[in-house]
Amino acid sequence: MNRSRFFLEPEVVFLCVTDESKREGHLFRVHRYFLERDSELFRGMFACPPTEASSEGQTEETAIHLPDVTPFELECLLSFLYEGMYERAVSLAEWVALLSVSSRLLFDKIRERTISVIETHAPALEPAERIVLATKHDIPQWLNPAFTELCTRADPLSGDEANQLGTELAERVTRAREMVQSRSGCGQPGGVGFSKAFVGCGCKDCRQARSESVRASYVAMVNSVIKETISLVL
Known part of the structure; x- marks a missing residue:
């Protein structure tokens, strides 16, 4: 049996961001595929030899910490990755959050889309x-x-x-x-x-x-x- 290009590995990774206003961490468990596909940062991270990063992100205790990313920003990013193909109302505040996180985590295509949407949004910033x-x-x-x-x-x-x-x-x-x-x-x-x-x-x-x-x-x-x-x- 030949494997098609859509024979995806069921790998997930744990991500952690901090809500600075409440001084508490937020844990996310997401599919590695989307992160690796769309982010130069994560592609480089996951390309590290197993001896260097074999456990990072594989458990809650070794979750990948994303500094300077807020829970709201990461939720906006994941909503776009998982639900972006569907028609849904997205507020200007969400697009601004998506601009911030896509710029920081090097999701270049998402950043380009976000810039385009913000430029034509009514009402404007x-x-x-x-x-x-x-x-x-x-x-x-x-x-x-x-x-x-x-x-x-x-x-x-x-x-x-x-x-x-x-x-x-x-x-x-x-x-x-x-x-x-x-x-x-x-x-x-x-x-x-x-x-x-x-x-x-x-x-x-x-x-x-x-x-x-x-x-x-x-x-x-x-x-x-x-x-x-x-x-x-x-």
Whole structure:
């Protein structure tokens, strides 16, 4: 009898994570196959010679400890591995947790999927949270749009946003907002600073061209301010 590629070994491993808020451990018993299939970290771990890791993860006493992973994050990961093919409601908080654990444990394809979902999720993450996550998990494409939103909106940074960003970065964002408002006249495309960006005869086509020119100039100015005042600390 020939064995097909779906002749899977019934191996399971024990994983342990700590709930820091309650100072207690949480034990998980899961199939090794999914971990080894999707994670570079676990593939390397399980590839170790038997003499080095023969007992790790095989019993509750030798469970593999995953530092800096919360029980909620690991539950989100396992839910995705075991139930990801089924339609189910997944909250934004769960996707954020999945981003964290997939980044830490090198589940690269799950990380890519999670980034894509978060980018198109409605409602979107607040810009300060996007900046924190992008910096922590190396997602550079999230940074400029989030900083642009903070620097061009009417409302200043809230206390909660300042706490999320940290003192130095919050101060730089505040400075960038001031520069954007100063350089654009009234802080918006079409302000005094951009009123002469395009000159035309006043027809519909010229008005549209002027609007596009003003918008392009404004975006370029905002990007320049962000690069000048913020990017140095990233």
